[in-house]
Amino acid sequence: MFKILKYSFYDLMRSRWSYVYFAFYLALGFVLLFLNNDINKAIITLLNIIIVLTPLIGTIFGVMYFYNSKEFTELLLAQPIKRSTIFLGQYLGISISLTLSLVLGLGIPFLIYGLFESSAIFDFGLLLVVGSFLNFIFVALAFNVALSNVNKIKGFGYAILMWLFLAVIYDGLFLISLIVFNEYPLDKYSLFATMFNPIDLSRILILLKLDISALLGYTGAVFKKFFGTNFGLFVSLFVMVLWVVFPVWRINRKLRKKDF
Amino acid sequence: MHKISILLITLLFSATSLFAKQIEVCATCEIKTIKEAISLADDGDEIIIKAGIYKEHGVILIDKSVKITGIDFPVIDGENKETILSVRADNFSISGLKIINVGQSYTKDFAGILVSRSNHFTIENNILEEVFFGILIEKSHNGIVRNNTVSGSGMNQAGSGNGVHMWHSSKMKVSNNTVFGLRDGIYFEFVKHSEIFDNISYENLRYGLHFMFSNNNEYHDNIFTNNGAGVAVMFSKFVKMKNNQFIDNWGSASYGLLLKEIYDAEIEDNLFSENTIGISVDGSTRINYKRNTFLRNGWAIKIVGACYENDFSKNNFLHNAIDLSYNSKINTNTFNNNYWSDYTGYDLDKDGVGDVPYRPVKLFSYIVHKTPETIVLLRSLFVDIINFSEKVSPVFTPDNLLDNNPLMQRTDDTN
Amino acid sequence: MIQINNLHKKFGKLVVLDGLDLEINSGGIFAILGPNGSGKTTLIKSVLGMVIPNDGDIKINEQSVLKKWEYRNQINYLPQIANFPANLSVKELIAMVKNLRPKEANDNDLIKLFSLEPFLDKKLGNLSGGTKQKVNIVLTFMFDSELIILDEPTTGLDPIALIHLKELIQKEKSKGKTILITSHIMSFVEEVADEIVFLLDGEIYFKGSISALKKQTNQVDLEHAIANLIAKENV
Numbered sequence: 001m002f003k004i005l006k007y008s009f010y011d012l013m014r015s016r017w018s019y020v021y022f023a024f025y026l027a028l029g030f031v032l033l034f035l036n037n038d039i040n041k042a043i044i045t046l047l048n049i050i051i052v053l054t055p056l057i058g059t060i061f062g063v064m065y066f067y068n069s070k071e072f073t074e075l076l077l078a079q080p081i082k083r084s085t086i087f088l089g090q091y092l093g094i095s096i097s098l099t100l101s102l103v104l105g106l107g108i109p110f111l112i113y114g115l116f117e118s119s120a121i122f123d124f125g126l127l128l129v130v131g132s133f134l135n136f137i138f139v140a141l142a143f144n145v146a147l148s149n150v151n152k153i154k155g156f157g158y159a160i161l162m163w164l165f166l167a168v169i170y171d172g173l174f175l176i177s178l179i180v181f182n183e184y185p186l187d188k189y190s191l192f193a194t195m196f197n198p199i200d201l202s203r204i205l206i207l208l209k210l211d212i213s214a215l216l217g218y219t220g221a222v223f224k225k226f227f228g229t230n231f232g233l234f235v236s237l238f239v240m241v242l243w244v245v246f247p248v249w250r251i252n253r254k255l256r257k258k259d260f
Numbered sequence: 261m262h263k264i265s266i267l268l269i270t271l272l273f274s275a276t277s278l279f280a281k282q283i284e285v286c287a288t289c290e291i292k293t294i295k296e297a298i299s300l301a302d303d304g305d306e307i308i309i310k311a312g313i314y315k316e317h318g319v320i321l322i323d324k325s326v327k328i329t330g331i332d333f334p335v336i337d338g339e340n341k342e343t344i345l346s347v348r349a350d351n352f353s354i355s356g357l358k359i360i361n362v363g364q365s366y367t368k369d370f371a372g373i374l375v376s377r378s379n380h381f382t383i384e385n386n387i388l389e390e391v392f393f394g395i396l397i398e399k400s401h402n403g404i405v406r407n408n409t410v411s412g413s414g415m416n417q418a419g420s421g422n423g424v425h426m427w428h429s430s431k432m433k434v435s436n437n438t439v440f441g442l443r444d445g446i447y448f449e450f451v452k453h454s455e456i457f458d459n460i461s462y463e464n465l466r467y468g469l470h471f472m473f474s475n476n477n478e479y480h481d482n483i484f485t486n487n488g489a490g491v492a493v494m495f496s497k498f499v500k501m502k503n504n505q506f507i508d509n510w511g512s513a514s515y516g517l518l519l520k521e522i523y524d525a526e527i528e529d530n531l532f533s534e535n536t537i538g539i540s541v542d543g544s545t546r547i548n549y550k551r552n553t554f555l556r557n558g559w560a561i562k563i564v565g566a567c568y569e570n571d572f573s574k575n576n577f578l579h580n581a582i583d584l585s586y587n588s589k590i591n592t593n594t595f596n597n598n599y600w601s602d603y604t605g606y607d608l609d610k611d612g613v614g615d616v617p618y619r620p621v622k623l624f625s626y627i628v629h630k631t632p633e634t635i636v637l638l639r640s641l642f643v644d645i646i647n648f649s650e651k652v653s654p655v656f657t658p659d660n661l662l663d664n665n666p667l668m669q670r671t672d673d674t675n
Numbered sequence: 676m677i678q679i680n681n682l683h684k685k686f687g688k689l690v691v692l693d694g695l696d697l698e699i700n701s702g703g704i705f706a707i708l709g710p711n712g713s714g715k716t717t718l719i720k721s722v723l724g725m726v727i728p729n730d731g732d733i734k735i736n737e738q739s740v741l742k743k744w745e746y747r748n749q750i751n752y753l754p755q756i757a758n759f760p761a762n763l764s765v766k767e768l769i770a771m772v773k774n775l776r777p778k779e780a781n782d783n784d785l786i787k788l789f790s791l792e793p794f795l796d797k798k799l800g801n802l803s804g805g806t807k808q809k810v811n812i813v814l815t816f817m818f819d820s821e822l823i824i825l826d827e828p829t830t831g832l833d834p835i836a837l838i839h840l841k842e843l844i845q846k847e848k849s850k851g852k853t854i855l856i857t858s859h860i861m862s863f864v865e866e867v868a869d870e871i872v873f874l875l876d877g878e879i880y881f882k883g884s885i886s887a888l889k890k891q892t893n894q895v896d897l898e899h900a901i902a903n904l905i906a907k908e909n910v
Binding site for chain 1: 686720723724725726727742744745746747748750752754759760761762763767771772774775776777814
C-alpha cells in the first residue's frame, strides 16, 4: 500500500492543481493576517472558508482523481496487488497531499506572522486538524460516489450534490426542523443532528474553541456541557474518525463487487 | 437659672467642638477597644486606631460627628458574627480601616459598615474583606464612598451580599472603589442625583452594578468585567452612562448591560467587549446610544421588549456574531452613521459614508430570536445564503430598520 | 493452463458471458475473436480479476483464482488503452511497475528495442499515442511470466514497432509461454495465432486452429471465415 500511496502522492504533488490549492491557502493566509493584523479574527474568517471549501475541494479532487486515473488503476489492477491496497493507497495519497497543501499553505503565513507567540495557537491547531479531517472525509465520500457511478459526468454531479447537501441543504433541513418542532426540547436532537454532518460537527468544534460556547449555552446547558468539556472534544473527534472509517470501509466493500 | 444652664451647655458644646480631642486606640494604649473610644468621644473628636487586631463587632456610632481614622490598616475582625460598624450620624468619616469577617445571615443584612439616616459623611481608603454586605447605606444623603476595596468569597447568590449597597439615598458619590467576589458589586435602589465613577467591579456572582428605581444618576469611567450576569439598570429615568467598559461577561445568560424599563437615558462612549450579549434592551424608550464600541460580542444589541424612539449613531459594531436582534416588525428606532464591520457596500463619492444602506438585522438573528436552538447553525453556509436573500428583499425583518449612512471607517473613540 | 467453467457475467440486464466454458492449454498463441460486445474484454478481465463473475469458476494451473491476487504475478497484461499518470516520467513509471512486482525485469533491452531512450525523462502526459503504446509493451514484456494477455496490442504502432512486437511474441512463444491476444486486425491474427477462440453471445462459438476454421467455413482467408461465422449466426 505504501508504494501505491507514494506514487499517487508524487503524481499529485507534481500536478498543477496541488500547487494551485497550496498557493490559494498561502495567499489566503497572508491576506487574512496582513489585512486584519489579528490572528484571532483571521481564524474566524478561516473557519468560514475551511468548512465550506475544504470539503468542496476534497470532493472535486477525489472524484477527478478517481476518474482521471482510471487507466492507471487498471494497470495496477493487473499487477499482483490487492484491490483494497490499490485504492487505499490512492485514497491516502490524495488525502495526504491535500492535507499537506492545507497545513503548509496556512501554516507558513501564520508561522511567519508569529503564531507561536500567540495564544491562538491551539485554536489554529484545531482548525488545521478539523480541516485535515474534512479532507480525509470528503475524499473518501467522493471515492464512494465515484465507485458507484461509472459515468464520469453523473459521478461528478452526484459528488457535488453530496457536498451541497452536507454544506447547505442539511443545515436548511436542520433549521426547518428546529423551527417546526420549536415546542419540544431540542438540545439533544441538535446534538445528534450535528454529529451526523461532518461539516456541522467541524463548525461547532471550532466555534466552541473560539469561545462562542456561551452563545450555544444560551440555548440550553446540554450543548455547553457536552462540547465544553474534554469529553465532548474527544467524542467529537471520535465521531470525525468514524466519518473517515465508515466511508473507507464502504469503499472496501464496494470494491469487492466492482468491475473495471 | 434655666437660661444660664442652657447657656452653659451651649458653651460647653462649642468648647468641645473648638477644642476637639484625639482618642488613640491600641493594644498598649489606655483605651483598648473601639467601642470604648466611641463611648468617650464627643462631636468633632478624632478616634485614631493604631495597627493591631481588634476582635469587635456590633460597634455603634450614634449622633456623634467623629472622625475614625486607622493608621496602617488596623484589622477589625467581626469573627463572622454580625454587622461590625453601624453609624447613624452626620458629618462623620471612616478611613484607613481593614474590616474583615462579617457575619452571614439569610434574614438580616449584616454589613462591614452600615450607615443609616446620615448626612455629609465620607467613607474612604478602607479595605473590607470576607464581608456579607460591604458598605450598606440607607436613607442617607450627601455621602462620599471612595477608594475602598470590598471583597467577599461568596459561592452562591443567597449566601452573599453586595459590595456597596445604597437604598433610598441621594447625592452620593461612589468613586475609585474596587469590588469583587460579592453578589452585586454596587447596588442602587431608590437613589437619586448620585454619581458612580472610576470604580472597578469584577467577578461578582450576579451583577457588577445593579441599579433599580434610581433616577437622575450618572455613572461613568467604570470597568465591569467578568461578572456573572454583567450590569443591570432597571426601572429608572434620566440615567447617564458614559465611558464605562463592559468586558468579558460570558455565560449562558450574561450580558454587558441589561436595560429594563429605562427612559431618557444617555449611553455614550462605552466599550462592550466579548460579552454574550453586549446590551440587552427590554422596554426602554428615548435612549441615545452614541459612540459606543461593540467588539466581538455574541449579540451586540438584543432588543427583546417594546422599545421606541431610541437613537443609535456613531457606534462601532466590530465583529459581533450578531449585530442586532430585533423582535418586532414595527420599528421607530433610528440607526444612523454607525460603523458596521460586516458592511460590504462601497463609497464611490469618497465622503466616508457608504452609498448603500446597511441592514443590521439579519434574517438569522430573527430566526434565532424565534427559536433560540437555531443558534447552533451560526456561521453555516446556509445561514449566509438566507441572510443574503433577506438582505436583497426583506420579508421578515422591518423594512425601515436600516442605517442609511453607514460609515466606512470606525469612529474615533477613546477605547 | 486456464480452465474456465460455466462463467456468467451480467452488466445490469445485459448478459455478456452466459455459461462460458473454455480450456486453454499451456504454450501457444490464442487469439480471442468475436464481434464488438461479444465479451472478449470481459473474459480477459475476468481472468485478471478485474471483472468479478456472477457465477462460474476460473482456474489457472488447477487453482481457482477468484478473489485472489497473488497469481497475477504470473500474468503479463497489456491493456487496451495506454493511459498513464500524466505527471510521471517514463523512467519513473517503469521503475514503479518493477517496484510493484517482485521479479526480474529486462526493461533495458526492450527500451533499446523500441528506441525509447530519448523519452525516458519525458512526462507520460506529453507522449504521443504510439509512444505510449510502446511504453505499454515494454511494461508488459519486461517480466518473465507464464501467461501473457494482450488486448489490442497493435494500436497506434508504426510498422517497425509492429515487427518488433511480432518478434517479441514469437520469442515468448518459443519459451513455451501461453499468450492470449485480442485484435481486430485479422492479418495480424492470421500471422501470429496458433488457435482461434471465437466468442459470440457470451459463449464459445468456435475453438480450433485457423486452418480448421477455414475448412469449416469454406473460406480462403480468415477475415471472410470470421465474417462467415457471424453471418451464419444471424441467419
